């Protein structure tokens with residue numbers, strides 16, 4: 643099969659990930675049962691995806707269970723795919739089980755995730771948020787030990803400040819420990835600052851890679867919220883109500899209407915334009931896409947063919963309608 647997917651190095655590491663990847667937040671265990679979860683992964687795989695993102699906290703462990711079951715059924719060779727998980731929030735109650743990156747929690751959490759994923763190791767493990775109540779040095783040592791014990795291959799952070807990432811990297815450098823190689827930040831047409839400004843120095847200084855999330859701003863950038871919240875969408879899920887004000891923001895939805903024209907001129911859909919826009923940034927190693935239906939996976943991953951169409955002129959046209967609204 644002829645594929646448009648390219649593979650990029652995860653920052654300065656040698657690991658190669660598909661420029662578009664697939665994640666399971668909100669969907670696995672909530673919107674998708676085990677068959678649909680497997681079908682989405684199979685569709686992503688067929689489009690050339692080799693990286694599947696997960697987290698301990700997604701559906702309180704259920705998302706890892708579904709992905710583990712799907713991987714067992716799909717039977718792909720372990721060398722051919724990359725799986726991640728993330729730790730911080732925890733899924734059981736107790737002073738060392740919630741909102742922490744202390745050594746005790748981390749060393750226990752990885753064993754639970756491996757069991758649920760039915761894997762001997764994960765390729766990537768993220769500190770899902772920063773923990774101001776644990777010394778960064780303690781966390782760096784725990785991540786190093788996780789790798790040394792063969793339970794993970796690489797580690798990184800998610801939504802850490804540039805200063806926190808640099809501190810972790812410097813501790814690892816000083817003690818000859820495994821360094822964080824990747825950060826997982828939100829990045830889309832309406833959410834840019836951290837990736838484009840705050841982290842700028844880190845790409846060159848420490849070779850930071852990026853696996854970015856919410857390329858469609860949870861669906862806003864598909865145009866589906868232009869007339870309010872449609873039934874069956876993420877915005878209609880009771881526990882996702884915190885997103886609704888942004889999803890239905892009038893100025894952003896007006897801008898999305900203008901983006902639809904640009905997408906039309908390029909011969910692609912809005913979702914494809916928005917996903918390709920993220921991948922157009924050379925500091926992005928992979929854009930993690932999400933989907934609640936197999937058809938969305940098919941549509942979204944065709945964005946790989948749109949990336950080369952985003953010329954400087956097209957990027958300027960996108961900026962002209964969205965940059966003033968972007969945070």
Ligand SMILES: NC(=O)c1ccc[n+]([C@@H]2O[C@H](COP(=O)([O-])OP(=O)(O)OC[C@H]3O[C@@H](n4cnc5c(N)ncnc54)[C@H](OP(=O)(O)O)[C@@H]3O)[C@@H](O)[C@H]2O)c1
Nearest residue numbers: 665666667695855856857858859860861875876932934938
């Ligand atoms: N590190 C972190 O803190 C963090 C946070 C969030 C996400 N992530 C990762 O990033 C991944 C992607 O994030 P995300 O799910 O927020 O991505 P997103 O692309 O912004 O939103 C995906 C959602 O938009 C809707 N959608 C997708 N394609 C569509 C299409 N073609 N047409 C219409 N609607 C479409 C679907 O929801 P509905 O159909 O239900 O409307 C889908 O679940 C997650 O799975 C997770 O792995 C990480």
